[in-house]
Amino acid sequence: MSRTENKNSIVLIFDDDEASVVFVKRLLSEHGFRCRNVVDAAEAKAFLQHHSVDMVMVNIPSDDSSLRDVVDGLGRQCPGVPVIVTAAKENQKAALRCLQDGAYDFLLKPFTEDELVFCTRRALERRTLLNEVNRLQRNLKEDLQEQAGRIKASVFNTIRTMVFALEAKDAGTSGHSQKVADISVEIAKEMHLPPESIDNIALAGLIHDIGKIGITESILNNREALTEEEKQQVQQHPDIGVRIMGPVIDDEEILLSIRHHHECFDGSGYPDRLKGYQIPLGARIITVADAFEAMTAERPYRQAVSREDACRELIRCKLTQFDPEVVDAFLRYIKTKEPTL
Numbered sequence: 001m002s003r004t005e006n007k008n009s010i011v012l013i014f015d016d017d018e019a020s021v022v023f024v025k026r027l028l029s030e031h032g033f034r035c036r037n038v039v040d041a042a043e044a045k046a047f048l049q050h051h052s053v054d055m056v057m058v059n060i061p062s063d064d065s066s067l068r069d070v071v072d073g074l075g076r077q078c079p080g081v082p083v084i085v086t087a088a089k090e091n092q093k094a095a096l097r098c099l100q101d102g103a104y105d106f107l108l109k110p111f112t113e114d115e116l117v118f119c120t121r122r123a124l125e126r127r128t129l130l131n132e133v134n135r136l137q138r139n140l141k142e143d144l145q146e147q148a149g150r151i152k153a154s155v156f157n158t159i160r161t162m163v164f165a166l167e168a169k170d171a172g173t174s175g176h177s178q179k180v181a182d183i184s185v186e187i188a189k190e191m192h193l194p195p196e197s198i199d200n201i202a203l204a205g206l207i208h209d210i211g212k213i214g215i216t217e218s219i220l221n222n223r224e225a226l227t228e229e230e231k232q233q234v235q236q237h238p239d240i241g242v243r244i245m246g247p248v249i250d251d252e253e254i255l256l257s258i259r260h261h262h263e264c265f266d267g268s269g270y271p272d273r274l275k276g277y278q279i280p281l282g283a284r285i286i287t288v289a290d291a292f293e294a295m296t297a298e299r300p301y302r303q304a305v306s307r308e309d310a311c312r313e314l315i316r317c318k319l320t321q322f323d324p325e326v327v328d329a330f331l332r333y334i335k336t337k338e339p340t341l
């Protein structure tokens with residue numbers, strides 16, 4: 001390290017022996033280091049609260065165990081700043097204990113100019129290296145977060161494209177998935193769910209029917225009564241949805257919401273005939289949002305049910321098809337939005 005490189009490095013000298021301080025300050029200053037000195041732990045603590053330093057040099061005057069606390073305190077107050085302990089031969093044991101407690105190096109008194117400067121340079125080089133490592137780690141973390149954000153946005157756009165493809169295939173359902181997602185989010189907010197769960201429910205609502213991509217178009221668009229075999233095919237769409245999304249979405253809450261959005265509160269739904277609170281909350285919320293949106297949406301083959309009648313139907317099916325708490329949360333939301341209902 002050159003004299004120029006040293007000029008901004010600040011060394012804090014912690015020593016109550018004035019002659020020793022004068023000696024060390026003179027030598028280090030001649031080599032371009034800026035030095036400050038304190039005489040006790042309280043002064044050192046106060047100084048470090050208002051100034052940053054690159055190295056601390058602590059003299060160990062005796063086998064005083066409280067100095068080990070001082071070294072430990074320095075380590076906590078300025079992490080990454082190397083501490084060099086200096087001591088006369090009779091205090092060597094105490095100095096070595098400070099090394100065990102985290103001091104970086106040890107200089108036995110009396111030391112030469114070369115030993116002092118070599119030890120100081122080595123400690124400051126380590127400090128510089130540590131700063132560089134920390135800077136690189138911060139940059140790496142920021143880069144990874146940025147990349148993760150870009151990948152997440154890309155996956156989300158792909159999922160949206162798949163939803164549009166599905167709705168183009170299933171005549172008359174344009175915008176259904178987004179509306180289910182929006183209503184689900186409002187119910188989740190009304191139930192005071194945490195932000196992470198609300199985000200998961202938003203995505204699960206958007207893709208709850210993605211598995212219909214795997215169902216034959218003629219069955220999806222069949223407006224007559226379905227045969228038993230056709231019904232069984234349609235009922236596979238939650239499972240197909242999980243199989244499509246499983247490799248892309250690493251979140252069980254979302255995948256379970258997709259799988260169970262056709263379960264009924266009384267256990268009469270599909271695919272697993274789950275009952276009551278066995279059904280994941282996200283699925284119970286999407287079920288209500290899906291039913292309301294489906295009832296009130298205009299379709300080419302039937303008229304929309306009025307919003308009042310749809311609300312009555314939700315109330316009628318509390319405990320059979322729907323979780324009553326979710327229906328109540330939905331009704332609170334819809335009455336806030338549309339007070340006339």
Ligand SMILES: [Fe+2]
Nearest residue numbers: 208209261262
């Ligand atoms: Fe569905």
